[in-house]
Structure formats: C-alpha cells, structure tokens
Amino acid sequence: MIRLENVTKHYGSFVAVDDISLEVPRGLLYGFLGPNGAGKTTTLRIIAGILRPTNGRVLLGGDDVHRNPIPAKMRLGFIPDRPFVYDKLTGVEFLRFVAGLYGQDGDAVERRIAELLEVFELVSWKDELVEAYSHGMRQKLIISSALIHRPQCIVVDEPMVGLDPKAARLLKDIFRQFVGRGGTVLMSTHTLEVADAMCDRIAIIQHGKIVAEGTVDDLRRQHRAGDASLEELFLKLTGGAQVRDLVEVLGEGDGGHAA
Amino acid sequence: MKQPSLWRVLEPKWRTALQRIREERSRGGSGKLVTLVIVGVLFWLAVYLLLYLVLRHFRADPDLGSLLAGKVLGVVLLSFIAILVLSNVITALSSFFLAKDLDLLVSAPVDWLRIYLAKLSETLLHSSWMVALMAVPILTAYGVTYRGGPLFVPYAVLTIFPMLVLPAVAGSALTLVLVNIFPARRTRDLLSIVALGAAGVVILLFRLIRPERLVSPEGFRNLLDFIAVLRTPTSPLLPSEWATKATMGFLQGAIDPLPLVLLWTTAAAVTLGALLHRQLYATGFTKAQEGAERFVRGGLWRWTVGTLLAFLPVAKREFVLKDIKLFFRDTTQWSQLILLAVLVVVYLFNIKMLPLHRGEQVGFFYVTLVSFLNLGLAGFVLAAIAARFIFPAVSLEGRHMWLLRSSPLDLRALLWSKYWVGTLPLLALALLLTGLTNVLLQVRPFMMVVGLVTICGLTFAIAALALGFGALYPQFETENAAQIPTSFGGLVFMMATIALLGAVIFLLWQAVYQYVRAVFLGQPVVVDAWMIAWFAAAAALCAAATAVPLWVGLRRIERFEF
Numbered sequence: 001m002i003r004l005e006n007v008t009k010h011y012g013s014f015v016a017v018d019d020i021s022l023e024v025p026r027g028l029l030y031g032f033l034g035p036n037g038a039g040k041t042t043t044l045r046i047i048a049g050i051l052r053p054t055n056g057r058v059l060l061g062g063d064d065v066h067r068n069p070i071p072a073k074m075r076l077g078f079i080p081d082r083p084f085v086y087d088k089l090t091g092v093e094f095l096r097f098v099a100g101l102y103g104q105d106g107d108a109v110e111r112r113i114a115e116l117l118e119v120f121e122l123v124s125w126k127d128e129l130v131e132a133y134s135h136g137m138r139q140k141l142i143i144s145s146a147l148i149h150r151p152q153c154i155v156v157d158e159p160m161v162g163l164d165p166k167a168a169r170l171l172k173d174i175f176r177q178f179v180g181r182g183g184t185v186l187m188s189t190h191t192l193e194v195a196d197a198m199c200d201r202i203a204i205i206q207h208g209k210i211v212a213e214g215t216v217d218d219l220r221r222q223h224r225a226g227d228a229s230l231e232e233l234f235l236k237l238t239g240g241a242q243v244r245d246l247v248e249v250l251g252e253g254d255g256g257h258a259a
Numbered sequence: 260m261k262q263p264s265l266w267r268v269l270e271p272k273w274r275t276a277l278q279r280i281r282e283e284r285s286r287g288g289s290g291k292l293v294t295l296v297i298v299g300v301l302f303w304l305a306v307y308l309l310l311y312l313v314l315r316h317f318r319a320d321p322d323l324g325s326l327l328a329g330k331v332l333g334v335v336l337l338s339f340i341a342i343l344v345l346s347n348v349i350t351a352l353s354s355f356f357l358a359k360d361l362d363l364l365v366s367a368p369v370d371w372l373r374i375y376l377a378k379l380s381e382t383l384l385h386s387s388w389m390v391a392l393m394a395v396p397i398l399t400a401y402g403v404t405y406r407g408g409p410l411f412v413p414y415a416v417l418t419i420f421p422m423l424v425l426p427a428v429a430g431s432a433l434t435l436v437l438v439n440i441f442p443a444r445r446t447r448d449l450l451s452i453v454a455l456g457a458a459g460v461v462i463l464l465f466r467l468i469r470p471e472r473l474v475s476p477e478g479f480r481n482l483l484d485f486i487a488v489l490r491t492p493t494s495p496l497l498p499s500e501w502a503t504k505a506t507m508g509f510l511q512g513a514i515d516p517l518p519l520v521l522l523w524t525t526a527a528a529v530t531l532g533a534l535l536h537r538q539l540y541a542t543g544f545t546k547a548q549e550g551a552e553r554f555v556r557g558g559l560w561r562w563t564v565g566t567l568l569a570f571l572p573v574a575k576r577e578f579v580l581k582d583i584k585l586f587f588r589d590t591t592q593w594s595q596l597i598l599l600a601v602l603v604v605v606y607l608f609n610i611k612m613l614p615l616h617r618g619e620q621v622g623f624f625y626v627t628l629v630s631f632l633n634l635g636l637a638g639f640v641l642a643a644i645a646a647r648f649i650f651p652a653v654s655l656e657g658r659h660m661w662l663l664r665s666s667p668l669d670l671r672a673l674l675w676s677k678y679w680v681g682t683l684p685l686l687a688l689a690l691l692l693t694g695l696t697n698v699l700l701q702v703r704p705f706m707m708v709v710g711l712v713t714i715c716g717l718t719f720a721i722a723a724l725a726l727g728f729g730a731l732y733p734q735f736e737t738e739n740a741a742q743i744p745t746s747f748g749g750l751v752f753m754m755a756t757i758a759l760l761g762a763v764i765f766l767l768w769q770a771v772y773q774y775v776r777a778v779f780l781g782q783p784v785v786v787d788a789w790m791i792a793w794f795a796a797a798a799a800l801c802a803a804a805t806a807v808p809l810w811v812g813l814r815r816i817e818r819f820e821f
Contacts, residue, residue, distance in 0.1 A: 048665040051820050070667045078665035084658040088588040089581065100577025101666040129588070145662075 001026045001075075001153050001184040002047060007056035009042055009208075016042045017053070018208035024153075024186050024201075029179045031199030032188040035238050039208040040188040041081060044157050047186065048078040061152060074102065077146030079156040083138035087131035091122055091141055094130060095148055102149035109148070116144040119174075120167065135162040143171065153184035160191055172198055196230040206238050262370055268377040271360055283747070291747055298750060299392075307396035314404040328401070329507045335397060336499035339390050340426060341461060345454045346386035347430025352447055354381045355431060355540075356438055356547035365544060375536040379529070383427040394419055398506070405510035414509050421525035422502045428525070428532040435535060438543040448590035455594045459601035498522055560584055574668055578676040582652075592648075592740065599644065603692065606640065610696050627775050630702045634710060635764050637692045638717045641685055642725075642756040649681035649725035650752055651743035653816065657735030660819060670816050674726065674809060682722040689718040705774055705784065713767060716801035721756055727808025728752035730815045759804050766797040 002024040009017040017039045024030045034040045045051045047058050049065045049072070058065045063072035085094055092113060099109040117123045120140040130138065139162045146154060154175070160168050175185050175198065189195050195202060196216060204212040204219075212219050216230055225233050283291060313331070317324040355361075355378045364374055398419070402411040437446045501518040508515045564583055568576045586592050613629065656663065656673075663673060693714040697707050732748020743749065770793035777784045 045661075048661070050661055050664040052818075070669070073665065073667040076665065078661070080661045084661065086581065086585060086659060088585045093581075093584065097577045097581050098662065098666070100573045101663070101668045103573050103667075105573045105577075 001061055002030075002155075002186055003059040004043075004047070005057050005059070007043070007046060007053045007058060009039075009046060009051065010054045015208050017046065019056070020205070020208070020210055021056075022203060022210065022213075024184055026152075026184055027179055027182050028200045029175055029185045029187065029198055031195040031202040032186060032205065033190075033192070033195055033202060033234060034188075034205035038205045038238075040205055041157055043205070044078075044155050044186070044188055045080075047155050048076065049073055050078075074149070075152040077149070077151035077154045079143055079146045079154065079159060081157040081161065083135065083142045083162070085130045085133075085138055085141060088129055090127050090129055091117065091133070092126045094141060095145055098145040099148050104149055112148055112150075113144075116147060119170070120144055136164055136167065139163055140167055147174075151183070153186070154178065156185065156187045158189060159187060160189065160194060192229075192231045192234055202230075204234065204237050212237050262373055265373060265376055265380070268364065268369060268373050269380065272381060295747065295750070298754070303396040306393070307400050310397060310400035311404060314400055318404055325507065325511060328405075329503055332397075332401065332506060333500060333503040336422070336502050337497065339394070340422070340497055340499040341458070343387060343390055343423065343426035344430055345458060347382055347427045348434055349447075349450055349454060350386040351378075351382045351427075351431040351434040352438070352450060354378050354385065355434060356544060357447070361544070371537050371540065372533055375533050375540070379427060379431055379532070382431055383424060386427065386430070387423040391419070391423060401506065401510060407510050411509065415506065418502050418505045418519065418522060421522040422498045424525045425498045425522075425528055428528045432532050432535050435539050435543055438547055439539050441546075451591045451594040452597070455597045459597050462598075462605060463601050572672070575672050575676055578668075578672065579680055582676060582680045589740075595647065599688075602640070603688070606692065607695055607699065610699050613700075624775065624779060626700050626702055627706055627771070627778075630697055630700050630706050630710060631764075631768070631771055633696050633700075634693065634713050634717070634767075635760050637689065637696070637714060638721065638760040638763075639757070640692065641689055641714075641718060641721050642753060642760070644688070645681065645685060645721050645725035645756075646744040646749050646752060647741075649677075649685070649722055650729040650749055651734070651740045652677045652681060652726060653730045653812070654734045654737065654743050655740060657733060664819075670813060674813050674816065678722060678726055678809065681726065682719065685722055686715065686718045689714045703778075706771075709767070709771065713763065713797070716798060717760070717763060720759060720801045720804035723805040723808045723812075724756055724759070725752055727812035728755065730812035733819070759800070763797050763800055766793050766800065769793040770797075 002022070004020055004022040007017055007020045008015070020039075020043060032040055032043070042051060046053050047060075047065065049058075049069055052066055057067075060072040061075045063075075065072045086097075089097065095113045095116065096105075096109065099105060099112070114123075117126050120143065122137065122140060122144070125133065125137065130141065133141065139159075143159070146156075159171055159175075163171065172194070175187070179185055179200075187195075187199070199216075201215055202213070202219065203210050212222065214222065216233070219230075219233055219237075220226065220228060223233065223236065225236065228236070314328055317327045317331075320327075364377075398411075398415045401407070402415065407414075434446070434450075437450070440446075441449060498521075501521045504515065504518040505522065508518070560580060560583065565576065565580055568579055571579070610629075610633070663670075690711060693710045694707075697710050702710070728748050728751060729743075732746060732751065734743045734746050734748070737743055737746075770790045773787075773790055774784055776782075
C-alpha cells in the first residue's frame with residue numbers, strides 16, 4: 001500500500017532523509033521510530049505529498065504521490081504532529097471543508113461528521129470556533145478530518161500528543177480496527193510502549209537512514225538483544241544509552257536529596 | 260536576585276530580527292536591500308523637495324510665511340499623533356497580552372518594571388518606526404529652509420522622541436484598562452472597530468471642512484480673520500502642538516522652554532504608566548487568557564453564498580465559502596471595510612469639488628483629461644486595496660498548507676478560489692469608483708466606455724499581480740495579516756502595479772488623444788486602425804499581466820515546502 005523507493009531529502013547541504021526504501025503492505029500497523037531530528041517527520045511529510053523528495057519516489061496504492069497526486073492522495077489520511085486548523089471555522093465547518101477537499105458533500109458527509117464528532121466527544125463543541133479548542137480537542141478534530149473520507153491508509157505523526165487517556169485508548173482501538181479491516185497505518189511515535197503494544201512491524205530511523213526494520217522479535221534476534229524491551233533496544237540502536245548522571249543534570253533542589 | 264537587563268529581556272526579539280535580516284540577505288542577495296534603499300531614498304527626496312518648495316514659497320512672505328509654515332507642521336504632527344495613538348493601542352494589545360513570549364517572561368523571575376519597559380519599547384518601536392522615518396525629510400526641509408544649522412538635528416531629536424513615547428505610554432495604559440474590562444480577544448475586536456471607525460470619521464471630517472481654503476485667503480472676510488485662524492493653536496493640549504511650538508521657536512530664534520518641558524513630561528508619564536501596569540497587569544494578563552467563547556451557527560453563509568455557488572465543484576465551493584467566513588469572522592479584517600468606505604466617499608468628494616465646468620471647450624478637455632487620469636488614480640487605489648486584502652491570501656494559508664497539500668485538492672482550484680474571492684469585490688469597487696466619478700464629471704459616452712472597460716482589465720491584472728507576488732514573497736511566519744503588505748514583496752507588488760498603470764495609460768492615451776483632438780476641433784470621431792491597435796495593445800498588456808503572475812504564482816505554490 002505504501003512504498004518508498006530510494007527516497008532522499010536534502011535541505012541545502014544537510015541530508016534529512018538518506019536513501020530510504022520501505023514497504024508497508026495492506027492490513028498492517030507500521031511503527032516509525034527514531035530520536036528527535038532523525039528524519040521521521042520529513043519522511044512522513046514526503047509520503048503525504050507535502051514535501052518533494054530530492055530523489056526517489058513514493059507510491060500509495062501504486063500511484064506516485066508527486067507525479068499522480070490526486071488518486072494517490074484520495075487513498076490517504078494524514079495526521080500531522082502540530083494541529084494547525086483554521087481558527088475562525090467551527091468544528092463542523094472544518095470537517096465539511098475537508099470533506100469538500102476530497103470532493104464529498106451532501107447527506108452522507110453530514111452523517112459521517114455527526115458520527116465522528118460523537119466518537120471523539122466533540123458534539124457539544126461542534127458549533128464553537130476552533131480558536132476556543134484545547135490542544136487535545138484540535139488533535140481529535142484533525143484525526144476526525146483524516147477519517148472523514150474513509151481513507152485506505154493513514155499516515156500519522158505522533159498521534160498521542162495532547163490526547164487524554166480515554167482519547168488515546170480510543171485512537172488505539174480505531175487504528176486496530178482500521179487495520180483489521182484491511183487498512184494501513186504508518187505511525188511515528190516516541191511512546192515506545194504504544195509502539196510495542198500496537199505495531200505489527202517497526203522501522204527505526206537515525207540520521208535519515210533506517211538502521212533496523214522488522215517485528216520487535218526480529219529486531220531482538222538481529223541485534224542479539226535477548227528479551228530486551230523495545231526501549232532498551234531503541235536506546236542500543238540509537239546510541240542513547242549513555243545517559244548522563246541525573247544528579248549532575250538536575251542539581252540538588254531545596255527540598256530533596258538527589259544523591 | 261539580580262534582575263536581567265532590559266537588553267536581555269528583549270534578546271529573543273532583536274535576535275529574531277537580526278536572524279531574519281541574515282536569512283533575507285542569504286535568500287535574495289543584496290538586490291533586495293539595494294531596492295529598498297533606492298525606493299526609500301527616492302520617497303524621502305520626493306517628500307523633502309515638495310515640502311521644501313512649499314516652505315520656500317511661504318518664507319517669501321515675511322508676515323504670513325512663518326504662521327503658515329507653523330500651521331502646516333502642526334497639522335502634520337497632529338496627524339502623526341492620531342496615527343501613533345491608534346497604532347500604539349493595537350500594538351500594545353499584542354505585545355503586552357497576546358505575544359508568544361509572554362508565557363516565558365511572566366513565568367520567569369523578571370520583575371514587573373522590566374516587563375513593562377521591555378513591552379513598552381517593543382510597542383514603541385513597532386508602532387512608531389514609520390512615523391519616525393517620515394519625520395526625517397519633513398524636519399530636514401524645515402531645518403534647511405529656516406537655516407536651523409547643525410544644532411537643529413539634536414534639538415529635533417529631543418523634540419520628536421518624547422512625542423513618540425507619549426502616545427506609546429497612553430496607548431499601552433488605555434489597552435491595559437480595556438483588557439481589565441473585556442477579554443483580550445474581545446478587546447482586539449472592539450479596538451479594531453473603534454480605531455478604524457474613529458480614523459474614518461477623522462478623515463471624513465478633515466476632508467469635509469475643506470482645509471484647502473486655508474491657502475485661499477480670498478475666502479475670508481478680511482486679512483485679520485485669516486491671520487486669526489492661522490494663529491489659533493490646532494490642538495493646544497496635545498504633544499503635537501508642543502512639538503510644533505518648540506520647533507518653530509528654535510527655527511525663528513525665539514526659543515521658548517515651556518513646550519520642550521511639556522514634551523519631557525514624558526518621563527512622568529512613563530512612571531505613571533509603570534505604576535498603572537504594576538496595579539493592573541497581573542489581572543489583565545489573566546483575563547487575556549480567556550477565549551472569545553463564541554458559538555457560531557454559520558448556517559446563513561451556507562444557505563446564501565453556498566446556494567449561490569451550488570454550480571461550482573464541491574472543492575472550489577467549500578474553499579470560497581471558507582475564505583468568505585474567515586474574512587467576515589475576523590474583526591481585524593472586515594473592520595477595514597469601514598475605512599475603505601470612508602476613503603471612497605472622500606475620493607468622490609474630491610472629484611465633486613474640482614472646479615472644471617467653467618467654459619465649454621476647456622471644460623471638455625479637462626473633464627476628459629481628469630477622467631482619463633482618474634483611471635491611473637483609481638488603479639492605484641485598487642492596488643493599495645489588493646495589497647491589503649489579496650496579497651496576503653497565500654501567506655495566510657501557510658500554517659494550513661499541510662492539509663491542502665496532503666489532500667487531493669488541485670492547487671489550481673486553490674488559486675482560482677483566492678483569485679475570484681479577491682477580484683469580484685475589487686471589480687465592484689472599481690466599477691463604482693470609475694462609473695460614479697465619470698457621472699460626476701459628466702463625461703461623454705466614449706470616455707465612459709473606455710473608462711469602464713479599462714478599469715475592468717486593470718482590476719483583473721492587479722488582482723493577479725497581488726496573488727502572484729503574494730505567492731512569490733510569502734510571509735508564513737507573520738501572525739498579523741496587516742504586516743504582510745508592508746513586507747518587501749508588498750513593495751515589489753506596488754512597484755510592478757505602478758509600472759503596469761503607467762504603461763496602460765501611455766498606450767491608451769495615444770487612442771484617447773485622437774478622440775480629444777477630433778472633438779476639440781469639431782471633427783467627427785473616427786475609430787481607425789491605429790486607435791484599435793492602441794486599445795488592443797493595452798488589452799494584451801492587461802491580459803498578460805493577469806495570466807503570467809497567476810502562472811508564476813501556481814508554480815511557486817507547487818514548490819512550497821513546509
């Protein structure tokens with residue numbers, strides 16, 4: 001469903017994404033992990049058609065996102081990490097607008113909007129301008145907007161940020177059911193427990209390159225990590241194990257003895 | 260605890276400004292800077308020369324000259340004060356209550372006085388830089404004409420600086436009080452309407468009292484009446500009058516310390532402002548965190564505009580509806596229509612007051628000339644409006660581009676929607692301005708048709724140029740839409756539009772001249788091949804100025820990266 005072929009992205013002399021190839025088949029929840037600045041968001045934005053790759057191509061359901069964008073993007077629902085929404089539209093108006101971008105309107109859309117608002121508990125806020133929404137509510141609205149046209153694949157950047165525990169659980173259930181019905185989810189996250197519990201396969205990216213790929217068990221075997229947790233595996237692969245002495249970083253507060 | 264210096268508190272601001280300059284330089288080379296400097300210097304020179312000629316003329320009259328020069332300075336500084344108060348009130352709201360750095364500043368152990376002084380400096384700089392720059396050629400003209408000598412330079416700085424600070428203190432204090440009464444976002448809406456409404460009323464009143472009569476003494480009963488009017492202070496309680504008296508006193512060799520002392524009551528005003536800030540800022544800042552809390556049904560737009568646009572494909576229809584809603588729900592945007600309406604009234608009033616119909620033949624010639632040149636003026640007005648409303652359209656989509664680019668929306672539909680949402684109201688205004696002006700001037704049908712057709716062509720081109728240049732020079736990081744037209748791209752757009760207006764007027768004049776000559780000589784008007792060729796050239800130029808910027812804009816939008 002999602003296929004990346006030798007995708008590279010340069011910003012001047014800086015290489016943000018370095019020759020990545022990846023295949024995410026239908027019916028799979030795929031985790032995309034990596035430390036800050038590793039190239040996750042850039043890769044996801046290239047897949048969503050927001051950024052053009054310097055080299056390589058991205059196929060969604062067989063269509064090149066940049067050469068044949070309309071059919072490719074019709075299959076996609078994108079959820080960004082920062083929820084920028086039009087402040088002066090209401091929740092309902094925003095969802096109607098997004099449906100319009102996908103060429104959908106009429107009663108079916110109205111029913112779908114009502115359904116999504118109900119699921120994400122935004123019904124009482126539906127006629128209020130988005131400028132009054134909290135960060136989490138905006139995130140829920142954006143998730144609703146990504147689902148409104150019934151996409152075949154979802155690309156999502158840090159989905160749990162800003163969500164309350166109930167909404168986070170709801171989102172996990174939605175993704176699992178979506179995948180269970182043949183959909184595809186490519187998800188970047190820093191929450192390793194979520195990735196461990198939800199993802200069928202995982203890719204770990206560092207310095208723009210994929211340094212490991214497979215199921216969590218595959219990764220353990222490949223890197224001779226025994227029964228290490230995903231967190232330990234992640235730190236081993238990304239070189240984050242050398243954490244400095246916390247006492248040195250935090251200092252000694254007035255009210256406690258860090259040592 | 261040792262408090263950080265004011266310089267340190269303002270560090271994020273000046274470092275950001277420096278970084279922006281570095282980025283601009285690396286992006287556009289030195290070309291941008293050179294263009295800006297040339298345009299700025301030319302503008303300064305034009306203001307200086309115009310005022311210098313007027314003042315030299317005044318100076319030739321030993322009795323009335325200095326009175327007239329003082330009156331002109333008084334009116335100029337009074338208008339500066341009006342602009343400063345309005346802009347300080349609006350800027351203070353952003354810098355004291357809505358700016359992004361406030362959470363950090365307020366949560367840090369920085370004392371109230373430093374926050375006040377930092378934010379006051381920020382407000383002062385943002386709202387006064389343009390007035391300060393404008394004052395340079397004006398005061399230079401006064402200094403040169405009245406031979407103020409090198410001492411006039413520091414004296415002028417001593418006079419103008421407190422005149423800039425006082426409105427900043429007053430504006431910040433007024434904002435502080437208002438925010439304690441209303442939530443900040445409501446205050447912003449309220450201030451936008453009040454400020455622009457007040458500006459509109461001032462402009463209207465100023466024009467309707469016909470100040471041009473001051474330079475026509477024959478309109479007064481006798482000379483003493485005229486001198487009495489000149490001697491009457493324009494606004495004795497305002498800093499502008501103190502600055503006028505201080506400046507003219509110095510230039511005429513009769514220095515009176517009182518106006519300068521009054522101006523430097525600024526120090527006391529800053530102290531009072533700081534004390535008020537200490538008392539009210541904490542509660543005001545808390546209130547400023549409240550949302551606007553507005554429920555909107557939005558059904559009206561859907562059933563009116565939505566129904567009217569039912570023939571459009573759904574993506575275009577929703578896009579147009581979205582743009583219209585965003586415009587009319589943002590008070591800072593729609594409230595500018597008040598000022599626009601006032602300017603249209605003043606424009607038509609000016610045309611009405613022209614003394615043209617005095618002799619049949621001369622009347623015809625001047626009427627045709629004025630009607631023709633009016634096309635250029637109306638074009639300029641349309642360009643200024645397009646700079647304000649159409650030029651920022653692409654920039655304002657910046658933060659939402661993730662949605663538009665990840666959806667299957669054809670970017671041509673985006674550009675199409677932006678173009679027509681901006682062009683149709685502009686076209687209505689263009690036809691109103693040109694049509695009514697021509698009716699007031701009583702032009703013949705030929706000029707009426709030429710005028711209306713030309714302004715249509717120009718409107719299409721101006722809107723396309725605004726959108727195209729807006730896409731070429733986007734300002735995605737700017738929070739305030741009002742700042743976008745004053746960017747470098749806005750300047751380039753205005754220069755390109757003026758060049759277009761000049762070229763179209765030159766081409767059309769060749770055709771109109773044939774018509775004027777034929778009517779003037781009592782010959783029949785013949786539409787020959789040359790006339791058609793000139794009209795066709797003007798039409799082709801307008802068509803090219805419409806198509807090329809839209810095409811370039813589309814290519815640019817396709818290459819945007821976020």
